[in-house]
Amino acid sequence: MYSAPARLRPLEALPWLLAIAVYFAAPSYLPLGAYVFIMILFTLSLDLVVGYGGIVTLGHSAYFGFGAYTAGILAVRLNGDPLLGLAAAALAAGLLGLATGAVILRTRALTLLMLTLAITSIVLEIASSATALTNGSDGLHSVPVDPVLGRFAFDLFGTTAYFYCLAVVLACWTLVRSLVNSPFGAALVGSRENDARMHAIGAPVYARRLQAYSISCALAGMAGALLTQTTQFAGLSTLGFELSGEGLVMLVLGGVGRLYGAFVGPTVYIVARDYLARQTPEYWYMGIGVLLVLIVLFARGGILGLVDVLVNRLRAKRS
Amino acid sequence: MTIALETRRLRKSFGALTVADGIDFSLEGGARHALIGPNGAGKTTLVNLLTGALAPSSGQIYLEGEDVTSLAQAKRVRRGIGRTFQINSLFRSLTVLDNVALAVAERTGAARKLFRPAFSHDEVKDEAHALLGSLGLSDDASRAVRDLAYGKQRLVEIAIALGMRPRVLLLDEPAAGVPSAESHRILEVLAALPPEIAILIIEHDMDLVFRFARRITVLAAGAILMEGSPQEVAHDARVRQVYLGERAHV
């Protein structure tokens, strides 16, 4: 915030270097990698509202799914350009965020949580009944996706998808990083920390939260669009609140309100699921459950919080 | 003298309980005005009504002659009403500098900026540092508020309010909870505030009240019992009865 610089530290290059390394070291994991990027973007959008805005939500899949369907329907009916679909999804989800946020952000705490749940249910209901557009419970199959920038066609190995998602995540991360470090981000943290005081210093708290919420919804919509474009499929599961819950779990796992929790959480979660599901498919949920219990018991700040504690201990020992 | 803040027949009820019962009160420009009264008299509620944190049941509030009764809190506050809280209301996990900078940034409009890092907004930081310097808090600027001693946290309460450069400042028991050995520090800070700010102070420490205030209003059970100079208040029989009676030193 105002006290500490938000300089780029060398360590912040790590996720991107790792992403490149995966491309060379584990080419067969590219489709899984693209999926990890998509969930990173979704979790990042959640961190903006949950971690920085203090708005706990179980409704973010509504915007993810809305973006997924926007990109899908646009591609099926009009134009399969991926960047166009991405922009349309961001706009549509952002506007949906603005409209729904304007209502629900007037409430607080449990009421707010319930309303976010209601939003996912309503959007899901609409999507499953508007079969002419969405194809109902069958979903949109074989969504056409043109080459990115007219040059890079989506290939069987998932190379284009991998780098396309990586580029979008990089762009969005740059945006979110500068948002949370800006005075706007500081004020957002201020209302999370002490709402009454923000009001007392004349801050338009509601308008700020709505602004952050809409931006976050636009990002979630982009994540949804990426899923549609990389899988050529948009289904009702993108709208279910299970996805919202999964996003929250990933965020808590990585660490809430620290930007990089959104990178660590989904990566660990998805890689662990992939591994556990292969070893002992029937115990996968137990594995993730145990992991969560450990995090909540011993590492309130998530994996990154744990790293902080260890680093501080090492420093203390050295000095 | 101009009137900075004024209320007309201001009423507030919580259900059957009336905590502001037709209050006609005015605060002059540059005032050093104290509001005293027993616990539960409705002093904090009056502050909440004045800042817009609470909506009155009826009556009007005028800020520099303009009716602001229906103006939302943020807008009213931006027109120059600052306040502190009886019970610390700070950004506890943030640094002292951040606490004050948040207020400064709201006033200057910097808080609307989405992209340039807060850290590079030198105008906000310089002003916050200068303010902390004037309150003797420079050494604590980069400490988290929750790590400060309570007396210093009370000073941060005041610092945040000053970061808004208010024309009217409502201080709700600024020395509450501060050991008496340290409360002189609060008084020093209050005495050094710019004379043009109209100040209403709620305080139980009569020593502090009589040293600071040039005018005193006594509130009891949601109504104004009397108003006058410190002398008049100290010698008023009704005031002694409801409030001062138990205090031997007045």
Ligand SMILES: Nc1ncnc2c1ncn2[C@@H]1O[C@H](COP(=O)(O)OP(=O)(O)O)[C@@H](O)[C@H]1O
């Ligand atoms: N939000 C509220 N709801 C109900 N009663 C309240 C509320 N706020 C204050 N009161 C009551 O109003 C009365 C005045 O409270 P307050 O203004 O805090 O008094 P003071 O600051 O003079 O000690 C008290 O009886 C208190 O219990």
Ligand SMILES: [Mg+2]
């Ligand atoms: Mg009080």
